[in-house]
Structures are given as structure tokens and as C-alpha cells.
Amino acid sequence: MRNPFFLFLRSYFSFVLLVVFPLSGYAQSAKATPPQIVLVDDFNNVFYRNRLGGMFGAVATAGDVKFDYEPSILPQLSSLSNLKIDYDFRGGSAYAFLWMKLGDLTGSNDMTRHLDLRGYKYLSFRYRSEKGEPNFKVELHEDRNGDGWFVYGKDRSSDVYTNRRGYPDKDGWYKILIPLKLFSAIKDWSKVLEIVFVFEKDRMGDAAKIQIDDILFIKTDLPLEKKKT
Numbered sequence: 001m002r003n004p005f006f007l008f009l010r011s012y013f014s015f016v017l018l019v020v021f022p023l024s025g026y027a028q029s030a031k032a033t034p035p036q037i038v039l040v041d042d043f044n045n046v047f048y049r050n051r052l053g054g055m056f057g058a059v060a061t062a063g064d065v066k067f068d069y070e071p072s073i074l075p076q077l078s079s080l081s082n083l084k085i086d087y088d089f090r091g092g093s094a095y096a097f098l099w100m101k102l103g104d105l106t107g108s109n110d111m112t113r114h115l116d117l118r119g120y121k122y123l124s125f126r127y128r129s130e131k132g133e134p135n136f137k138v139e140l141h142e143d144r145n146g147d148g149w150f151v152y153g154k155d156r157s158s159d160v161y162t163n164r165r166g167y168p169d170k171d172g173w174y175k176i177l178i179p180l181k182l183f184s185a186i187k188d189w190s191k192v193l194e195i196v197f198v199f200e201k202d203r204m205g206d207a208a209k210i211q212i213d214d215i216l217f218i219k220t221d222l223p224l225e226k227k228k229t
């Protein structure tokens with residue numbers, strides 16, 4: 001007759017080996033790999049698509065804005081590459097903007113995929129400008145009706161100005177860190193469709209070049225935001 005205690009031990013260890021260990025292994029690997037950032041673009045590849053597959057471009061009210069990669073000689077593209085926006089409002093523009101989709105095309109009619117930012121805490125990017133620390137606007141667009149398009153008035157837009165949010169980085173670059181809760185008009189963070197950088201003549205002056213790099217969203221908690229004095 002077999003010892004009931006032995007049978008219990010055998011079934012217990014079978015349970016542990018078959019169920020608990022694989023589950024704990026899964027839990028550990030799941031715990032170790034959740035993405036803590038979403039890299040929108042580092043501009044180190046020239047495809048005029050960002051790392052999320054989203055298209056981007058620059059527009060001015062009177063057509064006097066252009067954008068390119070810096071350095072502009074393609075073989076030199078490297079981790080130092082960034083996006084250069086060159087605007088000149090003397091032709092009559094009141095503002096210019098750089099728009100960027102946060103997902104690739106869904107297949108037809110220029111509709112694009114949403115970026116799910118639920119649980120994310122910060123938007124971060126770096127910039128350098130001839131104007132030092134200019135005040136420009138960052139908008140996030142929510143696809144409220146879920147059709148893959150953004151339409152002013154129908155969908156939601158929320159903006160934050162960069163004024164006094166820059167921390168000196170290196171080589172004249174500033175790092176921007178904006179808590180996402182400041183984009184208070186965004187209600188459904190699973191349907192973020194676009195990010196837009198807006199340069200206004202009355203805040204930026206007549207003409208300048210501005211470089212942007214390393215646009216990302218951060219999920220990780222960071223130390224309390226330091227106030228720049």
C-alpha cells in the first residue's frame with residue numbers, strides 16, 4: 001500500500017513544477033519587460049515616418065516653413081541626427097506647425113492608428129533653437145469619435161506651452177519634460193492620434209531654426225518635477 005503522505009508530496013511537487021514554476025517564470029518575464037517608454041522618433045533614420053510608422057510634416061499659414069534632417073547629408077545620419085524646422089514668418093504667416101501622427105495608416109483614406117497612452121506619465125523631447133529658450137506650444141490630439149481622423153471641433157485637442165519647462169542639456173540643447181496630466185482636455189488616453197508643435201510669430205519672432213529630437217512618452221514615475229527659477 002502506498003503511503004498517502006508520499007502521494008501527497010508527489011502530487012504537490014508535480015503541481016509546483018508544472019504550474020507554479022511556469023507561472024512564476026511568466027510573471028517574472030512579464031514583470032521584467034513592460035515598455036517603460038514609447039519612442040515616437042529619434043530621427044536617426046530618414047523615412048519621413050516616425051518610429052511608430054506615423055507620417056509627419058510642417059505647415060505654415062503662408063507656406064514659409066520647411067523641415068529637414070540635420071545634418072542634411074544623408075550618409076551622415078547617426079544618433080546625432082535630428083529634425084530641423086526652419087520657419088520665416090516675414091512672408092505673412094502668423095504661425096507654423098509640425099504635425100506628427102502617432103500611428104501608421106490603417107489602410108485607406110489616411111486614417112491612422114491610435115497610440116494607447118493609458119498609464120503613461122510624461123511627454124519628453126529635446127530641442128535647440130537660435131532663440132535660446134523660445135516659447136512654443138505642444139498639442140496632443142485625441143480621436144474622440146474613433147474614426148482615425150482628427151477634426152477640430154469634433155475631436156479633442158489639449159495644449160501646453162514650453163515656457164520655463166526646459167532644462168539645459170548639452171551643446172545648447174534643452175530637455176523638456178511635461179506631465180501628461182497637464183493636457184487636461186484629453187479624456188481617453190487610449191485614443192491619442194497626433195502630436196503637433198506650434199510656433200507662433202508673436203511668441204517666436206520673425207524667423208528662426210529649431211531642432212527637435214528624441215520625442216518619447218514615459219511611463220515610469222520620476223522624481224517630483226523641479227520648478228525652474
Ligand SMILES: [Ca+2]
Nearest residue numbers: 042079080081
Ligand atoms: Ca537623434
Ligand SMILES: [Ca+2]
Nearest residue numbers: 147149150155
Ligand atoms: Ca476623429
